[in-house]
Amino acid sequence: MKNKSDGTTSKIVRLKLSDQVFERLREMIASGELAAGDIVPSERALMEKFGVGRPAVREALQSMQSKGLITITHGERSRVNTLTASVAFQQLDDVAKLLLSSEPSNIEYLKQVRHILELGSIRLAAEKCTSKDAAELADLIEAQRAQLGHAEAFMKADVAFHTRIALITGNTLIHAITEMMLTWLFEYHSSLLLWSGRENTTLEEHAAILECLSENDVARAAQAMEDHLNRSKSNFTSPAKP
Known part of the structure; x- marks a missing residue:
């Protein structure tokens, strides 16, 4: 050969x-x-x-x-x-975590991917959101509210909210990628998150996103998600250099 x-x-x-x-x-x-x-x-x-x-x-x-x-x-x-999309992406889990921990710049790339993916997802979700979807998202917001003061549980509830939006798109690949991507991102940053005074802001932004989805307002939903993602970037900080 x-x-x-x-x-x-x-x-x-x-x-x-x-x-x-x-x-x-x-x-x-x-x-x-x-x-x-x-x-x-x-x-x-x-x-x-x-x-x-x-x-x-x-x-x-x-x-x-x-x-x-x-x-x-x-x-x-x-x-x-x-065989599902989730099964396929789970095979990447260990390698992805090593990649993220070994090269900090990959975290920034992952944030960029999240931004692009979630802005596209919210547009699809806004078109398809039903009253049942809206009710389940409302329940997830209240479940997250119940975790105020518990950072790890609050983050997991945050992932559940965003993953549920991805599910509304009806695209199994989007749903699987979103779930894995957010899990990697939040797990890596779990010890670096600054929650002080920002949990309520997150809940308010989730409620604003839900309102737009409930009304099937694509443009407003996209803007609400854009605002949320831009603001949430400040939740992440890098460890202080010695």
Whole structure:
């Protein structure tokens, strides 16, 4: 096989048996041969099907579970998971946290992504918001109000409010990305947040956003979210340099 960059011939790498079993199982899921909720064939059946030993099968099944494709339960047969956007993005969780903690500038990039995504999401949500959606958002605001004085719980309630708006868009990718993005952002900054006197402001801004959504007013909803995001930037500070 030629390497296009320098014209040399690259070596052919032989995959481990467990990797080959993993690929075959993945293909079975992709083709629908194994559907969500189906029981995964027993280790013995897979050994016979693929002509490999038990160690290769077990390693492949563990890899399938670590990637969220199947669930292995002690004492029960493994089952194929329902594949969702959330499952896909959860695979990025550990790497994303390392990336954010190792390079501070990535936090600023993440804030920019949040700004762009939430301004787009609020426009879609304003068009589709129903009375049921509005009522649930109102309940989330009151749940957040009940956490005044408890920073971590207040932040989690904040994430729930913004994630619920993303759900209104009807776009599962937007919902999953928003949930993961906010979780990463707030978790990283949990020890740096300055809440003094700003919790009530956050609640007031959430109420203003809700009013616009309830009226299906796209322009006002976008402006309310813009104001909220711009103001909330001051909630984050960097650790003081020694």
